[in-house]
Amino acid sequence: MDLGLKGKVAVVTASSKGIGKAAAFSLAQEGANVVLCARGKKTLEAAAEEIREKTGVKVLAVQADVSKPMDIKNLVNQAIKEFETIDILVSNAGGPPPGEFMDFTDEDWNYALNLNFLSVIRLIREVIPYMKEKRWGRIINILSVAAKQPFDNLVLSNAARAGVIGLTKTLSKEFAKFNILINNVCPGLTATDRLKEVIKAKADKDGVSYEEEEKKFVADVPLKRLAKPEEIANLIVFLASEKASFITGATIQVDGGFIKGNY
Numbered sequence: 313m314d315l316g317l318k319g320k321v322a323v324v325t326a327s328s329k330g331i332g333k334a335a336a337f338s339l340a341q342e343g344a345n346v347v348l349c350a351r352g353k354k355t356l357e358a359a360a361e362e363i364r365e366k367t368g369v370k371v372l373a374v375q376a377d378v379s380k381p382m383d384i385k386n387l388v389n390q391a392i393k394e395f396e397t398i399d400i401l402v403s404n405a406g407g408p409p410p411g412e413f414m415d416f417t418d419e420d421w422n423y424a425l426n427l428n429f430l431s432v433i434r435l436i437r438e439v440i441p442y443m444k445e446k447r448w449g450r451i452i453n454i455l456s457v458a459a460k461q462p463f464d465n466l467v468l469s470n471a472a473r474a475g476v477i478g479l480t481k482t483l484s485k486e487f488a489k490f491n492i493l494i495n496n497v498c499p500g501l502t503a504t505d506r507l508k509e510v511i512k513a514k515a516d517k518d519g520v521s522y523e524e525e526e527k528k529f530v531a532d533v534p535l536k537r538l539a540k541p542e543e544i545a546n547l548i549v550f551l552a553s554e555k556a557s558f559i560t561g562a563t564i565q566v567d568g569g570f571i572k573g574n575y
């Protein structure tokens with residue numbers, strides 16, 4: 313299937329590791345030029361070099377913290393300077409710290425909302441003008457199954473992710489007339505460093521070993537395993553492609569059957 317991604321320009325945030333990197337890599341394999349970002353320079357540059365070498369596309373790496381408004385502006389400016397346009401945005405970020413409601417102050421909430429809610433708003437605001445001009449755009453926000461089925465001990469993530477669903481639905485209607493399609497992808501339990509941190513925090517809280525806690529996590533997945541990051545990337549790439557031309561405002565999980573409800 314030709315996905316029509318050759319020569320497109322994709323900005324994928326939080327992409328030096330894990331799901332973001334897998335998304336950038338898969339888009340690059342389809343011939344899209346990619347813009348990566350992360351806070352840590354060394355891992356970011358290594359990821360950019362790896363993608364460049366393995367796919368032959370143009371890769372721009374910009375050090376940026378998506379929880380900071382000026383970093384987002386700078387990221388998009390650099391992308392435009394290099395490629396003159398942006399066709400695809402994959403908005404991704406790190407996850408906020410685990411914990412229960414009474415563990416957190418306003419400062420913690422501000423941090424989580426900047427990281428996982430306002431970053432999405434700011435990124436979309438920056439890229440929309442370029443997509444409007446071309447009457448073509450794809451925006452895919454990486455959320456979590458927590459947006460549909462909240463996790464215990466992850467209140468910051470549960471709340472921030474659910475907010476993005478309302479935002480996406482609203483924007484998908486507002487920008488449909490410009491052929492800008494906006495969707496959310498909700499990863500389930502995926503084998504990355506972030507998941508290791510979440511499992512460790514839960515194990516410490518429950519007073520059990522890491523291995524024991526990991527077994528409990530996997531037991532909740534009908535497919536009885538964790539996802540590989542590239543399995544999440546497969547849906548991201550499809551939604552970014554020409555082939556997803558009638559899909560907008562959707563929130564789709566890739567979770568091995570984890571979510572128990574109908575939607």
Ligand SMILES: NC(=O)c1ccc[n+]([C@@H]2O[C@H](COP(=O)([O-])OP(=O)(O)OC[C@H]3O[C@@H](n4cnc5c(N)ncnc54)[C@H](OP(=O)(O)O)[C@@H]3O)[C@@H](O)[C@H]2O)c1
Nearest residue numbers: 326328329330331350351352377378406407456502504506
């Ligand atoms: N893994 C799972 O099971 C799972 C499930 C559901 C949802 N998610 C969500 O999916 C997202 C990606 O998770 P992952 O598992 O791929 O994590 P990961 O493997 O830890 O990778 C996170 C990536 O994001 C970058 N990053 C983190 N904070 C950033 C920031 N403020 N600004 C820019 N870049 C930042 C990291 O680089 P630097 O640290 O150098 O910035 C790294 O490249 C997270 O929001 C996570 O909560 C993950």
